[in-house]
Amino acid sequence: MPKQPVAAVILAAGMGTRMKSDLPKVLHEVGGKPLVGHALASVQGLDPQRIAVVVGPETDAVAKAVAPVPTTVQVDRLGTADALKQARDLLVGFDEGTVVVSFGDSPFIRTETVARMVAAREEGAHVVVLGFEPEDPAAYGRLVTDADGGLEAIVEFKDADAATRAIRLCNSGVMAISAAHLFALVDRIGNDNAKGEYYLTDIVAVARGDGLTCRYILAEESELMGINSRTDLAAAEAFWQDRARRAAMDGGATLRDPASTFFSWDTVLGRDVVVEPNVVFGPGVTVEDGVTIKAFSHFEGCILRAGATVGPFARIRPGADIGEGAKIGNFVEVKNAVFAKGAKANHLSYIGDADVGAAANIGAGTITCNYDGYLKHRTKIGEEAFIGSNSSLVAPVSIGDRANVGAGSTITKDVAADALAVARGEQRVLEGVAAKLRARLKAAKAALKKS
Known part of the structure; x- marks a missing residue:
């Protein structure tokens, strides 16, 4: 100094x-x-x-x-x-x-x-x-x-x-x-x-x-290296990324395809982190030891705790805290939400402004409806709760510990611990109606061709 x-x-x-x-x-x-x-x-x-x-x-x-x-x-x-x-x-x-x-x-x-x-x-x-x-x-x-x-x-x-x-x-x-x-x-x-x-x-x-x-x-x-043109800027980015990739690998991370991994100035990767191809780290990302990041995932303003698995095709946005051993799967978006230890959202879900308890399981197609057009609201999902596929949780709402939400439900009221909540229209079966509908549509199509 x-x-x-x-x-x-x-x-x-x-x-x-x-x-x-x-x-x-x-x-x-x-x-x-x-x-x-x-x-x-x-x-x-x-x-x-x-x-x-x-x-x-x-x-x-x-x-x-x-x-x-x-x-x-x-x-x-x-x-x-x-x-x-x-x-x-x-x-x-x-x-x-x-x-x-x-x-x-x-x-x-x-x-x-x-x-x-x-x-x-x-x-x-x-x-x-x-x-x-x-x-x-x-x-x-x-x-x-x-x-x-x-x-x-x-x-x-x-x-x-x-x-x-x-x-x-x-x-x-x-x-x-x-x-x-x-x-x-x-x-x-x-x-x-x-x-x-x-x-x-x-x-x-x-x-x-x-x-x-x-x-x-x-x-x-x-x-x-000075920057005076867009070409210079691209060369500078390439130089900086190469240096960042080398530093990450020297620090104990595995990059399956370094050339397709992109870092920000403050990205932190722990030891034994595995990053598959085509992953982008925006500003403000910390990845703790032993995390696996699968291909085509994007991160910004978040933390991934030790042993978590994320991706492929996951988007983890600012305010997300993915807990120890948690699993965030393909085509899942998480924003301003905390996943506790071992919680899972494995497929095709949006979890925003939420607290997800330890070992909770969120089924495919689930969304937290966090925005009413004016304000954001929070969803709370308890420990070991199970959220069935294609469910909509309309915030503010709480799902209790070990509660179960039936698939296809739209939940607008709190669900108590150990309760089962089902909120969907009753199924009706009308015998033979499908055949009549096909015949009518086929005739309409034939008439359209003649005209």
């Missing part, structure tokens, strides 16, 4: 025009979390004293997404140095330690990498730049070093001569800057360039002119 105070500024004011989206670029998601959320997480791991996010003038949604982290607006978008200046008021009084500057569209920078930057700054450098050596340097700016390995300059590709372009050490734009010198340096960055913008990369030249020390540290190219 840093020895001195740390502040962080996330630059997230870019328009992201290449995304061709009404959604601000930094709110597009990787692993179910906005890009800017990933960027924040990388610096929050250092427990900074201050954090600020610089947003654009029409991006209130970004401010809402990062709340309660304070934001400031870059009105005119005059470059990265200008964006950093907008954070001045949020850094008032922060005059010692390090200010980390990173970008809201760079989701993969590790906290450990940021910590190495801060450590290099604390060891005497006034400006530390995060560099990398990509397989294809392409049009990245180059880091020019001196004979002692210090950072001499950052040269943009378009301004570089052939010798400079041959340098493989490239600039990520991420920096750690002495808080005591930050704005004294930034305020002297000019805009004498083709775009008339104030580039933070010029801070190295300004600092060197003052005799200050500038350094760089290296990161893996994969950490510095």
Whole structure:
């Protein structure tokens, strides 16, 4: 951890025009979390004293997404140095330690990498730049070093001569800057360039002119993957998913087909979990040890307790708590419902806003009618209760322990423990009527063809 105070500024004011989206670029998601959320997480791991996010003038949604982290607006978008200046008021009084500057569209920078930057700054450098050596340097700016390995300059590709372009050490734009010198340096960055913008990369030249020390540290190219287009976003998602799958398997889970298993940023899988193909974990899912998840199932905002079995083709929605050893079968949807130990709903059911007791058995086609058009209501099913197939439980309603609901029933009143409830029309059998009906329909069809 840093020895001195740390502040962080996330630059997230870019328009992201290449995304061709009404959604601000930094709110597009990787692993179910906005890009800017990933960027924040990388610096929050250092427990900074201050954090600020610089947003654009029409991006209130970004401010809402990062709340309660304070934001400031870059009105005119005059470059990265200008964006950093907008954070001045949020850094008032922060005059010692390090200010980390990173970008809201760079989701993969590790906290450990940021910590190495801060450590290099604390060891005497006034400006530390995060560099990398990509397989294809392409049009990245180059880091020019001196004979002692210090950072001499950052040269943009378009301004570089052939010798400079041959340098493989490239600039990520991420920096750690002495808080005591930050704005004294930034305020002297000019805009004498083709775009008339104030580039933070010029801070190295300004600092060197003052005799200050500038350094760089290296990161893996994969950490510095920026997102500027939908294609970049897809590549980032694929990279993130691959990493998440490896982490899950390293942690003791079995993925039958890793490529068709999709995680969210906060998915937790226990040991000896088995995940069959084509399973999607949305945000907020915890899976305890020994759970079996069958193919084509979808999870969001739920917990699966130890030893449970879910799927195939199950949908487990927010608020669901699937108890130890419980079984949720094919084409069953569960929402905001608690299944106690050993409870079962094996086929074709919707269980919403319900409490299902231990070892209760819910038959195929059962639904809890939880919504009256205005309000949601809860259904309670007791321990060892049996709900016959194709039953409708009209909430609010309670089924007692060990009670039995006959198949095809519509239950609107509470059922006591150990009682049998049957609520369906009486069956009538009319001998010979089916034959007469067929004859009549056959004649009608023949008459229709003649006409």
